[in-house]
Amino acid sequence: xxxxxxLFEQEKLDRILVGLSDGEGDYIGLGYLxxxxxDDVLRLISPVAEAPKALKLGSVRLEEDLRVxxxxxxxxxxxx
Numbered sequence: 001x002x003x004x005x006x007l008f009e010q011e012k013l014d015r016i017l018v019g020l021s022d023g024e025g026d027y028i029g030l031g032y033l034x035x036x037x038x039d040d041v042l043r044l045i046s047p048v049a050e051a052p053k054a055l056k057l058g059s060v061r062l063e064e065d066l067r068v069x070x071x072x073x074x075x076x077x078x079x080x
Contacts, residue, residue, distance in 0.1 A: 010042050011035045012076050015062045020046060023053025031055075032062055 014035035019027045031046025044055070060068045
């Protein structure tokens with residue numbers, strides 16, 4: 001996983017859609033992040049077998065019923 005800012009609350013990224021990059025400018029698929037409160041870790045959930053070199057955060061969160069909700073990433077990271 002890419003590094004997150006110090007003291008970043010990982011649960012804010014729970015169920016965010018991500019693009020999986022091969023590190024050369026191409027994308028190999030999609031996935032989403034899953035936060036485990038018990039372990040306080042983020043896991044990548046994806047059907048893609050190949051490990052990505054980088055992740056690109058999307059601006060969509062999957063709800064429990066798999067509906068999507070738009071997310072403003074500036075609010076997640078506190079930037080304008």
